Amino acid sequence: MSVLPYLVAAWLLLVGCLGLATSRNLIHAVGCLAVCQASTYVLLLAVGYRRGGTAPVHSDLRPGSRPLVDPVVQALCLTDVVVGATVTALLLALVIQVSKRHGTVVPDELSGLRG
């Protein structure tokens, strides 16, 4: 009965949020968002872990011979990874456009509207 893995996930989320809020560079901010997302992987895998369990793959494992870790959260984690990667790609593309149009990637300097 340990809550350490859950606290690690919470800590990653908080550190990511702190970085997002204090970021001086949009690329750094996108990286911080990736750190926030990493916290969800840790949380999901911590929820699904089972002591003594093995991977939920039966290619060389007789069904029922050993306890398995939770496959549902692993599948959720996979979804999370894919969505995280695509969102990061889209945000980086936006940063490239911002840098081209405004000549800066510092959030505080991006106050003016431009058509």
Add this chain to the structure above:
Amino acid sequence: MSHRLRACVLAVGLLGLAALLAAAAARLPGFGGLVHPYGDRAVHASLARHTANVVASVNFDQRAFDTLGEESILFGAVLGTVVLLRQTRDEREVEPAAVRVSRSVCRYALLALPVTLVIGLYVIAHGQLSPGGGFQGGVVAATALHLLYIAVDYRALERIRPVGIYEVVDAVGEAAYLVIGVAGLLAGAAFLAEFLPYGTFNTLASGGTVPLLNAAIGMEVAGAVIVLLARFLDQAVEMESGKDGIDGGSTNNSGNGSGNTKV
């Protein structure tokens, strides 16, 4: 708002969130515990449908509809990136100069390329049996092509990577997933339901529609990753802003038969 005030508000917010998360963590089921009701049911359902890899069964059978949404996010993100990173009026393409690559790097990358490609296809094809599947295998297969960029140069990569075709591959992968879903309807079951025979457990022909959906996803992910990387590499390697460039777009020669789709 002053910097100081902003920092205070942030500190209050983060500390409050930290307290809430710590309180929530204390009420979660214990780490490594034995009670996993959803996991146990998912394993039973997967074995009943002859899919050896339970994660693949959850993704492409039990939660196939969610995977459709996930795939659509991938598709939408690629579409958005293509739109955001298109060539604008004040930019022009320049042909990147060839760079000398160390012999050993070149040899290793050319050796690794076919092996990586085969591993990618293997991971996609065996998604219902062993760890992996369409998402992972698609990324591996897409990475394989980019070894040519490391081994030779950008022109060589462009020759085996006509972006237009991979955009079509991406779209076909997305469409194939929907078609397999609709085929379930036509077979008299529900959308994205298993309608094929389950096959022999632990062989390639097992899991009903799971391998087909895996292949569709693999196709889409490979196309998507190639298109995404192509757009970002174009920005880094080929795009020059018109202002500080040398003389106009005369470098855009007709000799690049790489199926360039930039507008």
